[in-house]
Amino acid sequence: MPNSEIYDRKNIVMKADTLVSHAEPKIGEYAGSKYFSHILDVWSMEDLYEDSAYGFEQTDSLILGDKFEILSWACGQIALCPTGSSMLFEAMDDGWSLALEDLNGPDFHIDVPEKMIVLDNGGLLLSALGRSEYFRNILLVSLVRALRDVWQEARHGGFDEDYAPQDILVLERARAADLDVLAVMVAWELRGEGFGSLWRHMIGSEDGDIAMCYSATLERNPASAFNGYALAMAFKQWYKSDSRVKSCEHEALNDIDALLQERGSKDAFGTANLNASKIEELSALPDQNQYLCGFGENILLDEDYAGMSDMVNQAHYRQIMHDMSAVRVHGIPFRDASLAEKIFPNGEFTPEGQDPCSLI
Known part of the structure; x- marks a missing residue:
């Protein structure tokens, strides 16, 4: 685990000729979200960052093949600057994880209880996202914004x-x-x-x-x-x-x-x-x-x-x-609390057979 207080470019040395197997994703079902209700591939940011030190040459012809490589590349890029590395390392220290899905709306979603960031893939095929510098930069901006939101959430909720x-x-x-x-x-x-x-x-x-x-x-x-x-x-x-x-x-x-x-x-x-x-x-x-x-x-x-x-x-x-x-009783809004009390005494329905108007 890198020290979150230190910005060290040496941790990001690219080794294109070194083969590294991807970390296994954490599989989870997040049916409670309004953006997705299916199985996600989720990796810890620590695994993504550690793998970013291998295999990504900074060239115009860079091609990333799968979700792990795309997210790992993004973490490695952000760690190259002081502000980005500070936010990234803090999220890593706190145990945050990262996923890439089609959110069909926002550019990112953070699940605070699960400590998970889900980035939007824009509905693109992974092959298109991995080859395009333009779309990778969109993803990178989203990750920076998400990390800042996590940083704010930790301090202000x-x-x-x-x-x-x-x-x-x-x-x-x-x-x-x-x-x-x-x-x-x-x-x-x-x-x-x-x-x-x-x-x-x-x-x-x-x-x-x-x-x-x-x-x-x-x-x-x-x-x-x-x-x-x-x-x-x-x-x-x-x-x-x-x-x-x-x-x-x-x-x-x-x-x-x-x-x-x-x-x-x-x-x-x-x-x-x-x-x-x-x-x-x-x-x-x-x-x-x-x-x-x-x-x-x-x-x-x-x-x-x-x-x-x-x-x-x-x-x-x-x-x-x-x-x-308004005062709501059984989902019905009333401007007047006394009127609500007359129609729903003690919050209960008017007894059967009794005319509510007789209570007014």
Whole structure:
């Protein structure tokens, strides 16, 4: 097991002429997920990382033959840079595993109780995914984002037990922005290590504006690489895309709605007050520096960060707040608790033969 405190390029030496047998996958059935309900091949990240030291020459003609090789290559690539290796080694130390499946939606799914990351294969055949530099880079970005989400989960968990829906939305936006910003940072670090493919991919992707903002800030102010300012500007750029913000809000509102239906309206969410320090804590890097230090208050108050412009999401949010104010008895919502008590005395059905209207 590598030391998670040490970034050592010597651990990633490629030995193309050495034959290594693949580790056996852990077979598991994960029928509880909304994304898949079939048998998965799952490997520990430790096995994948250890195997990444063998057989993968960094050439344009690289061909990866199966799931294990694809995932092993991805782990090896991420370990080549400081930020990526820190997140990867921490996940390895915590016993996380990795799988590759068709999720038909999100680019990754994390199962916290099982400590499992499932990456989306985009519905591609393994032969196509293993041969294409473009699709491998998409997978690499997804793995970076997933590792950052695991890193955040270990420190902050979910927000629903502590905060109300309006604050959950603010935090989920910030967390989603942070995932994309860290993906840009890892791509930039890999570029500095001589592996520029991922950075070129980031520039041409839908998050290219974030990457260009980051690099432009570094060019104008080289010190911003060390004080977090370049990352803060990239974070700010994330909010300038309506599609990114709307998509994040849509997913967060769906999750909030599902939790509300599961728990009922009473005390469904927390009541803690969201403050600037909580926002800034989400930006902590593996070296413990917070790139949003000093920006938290602005993120809480500025409508560019905290507002909601999409009409559909606004309607969904208002419906959630309405449902939270309702009293549910046997799945039936009531605005008036006293009326609910009259129709369902002590939470029970009205006795047979008695007219409920006579109780009003």
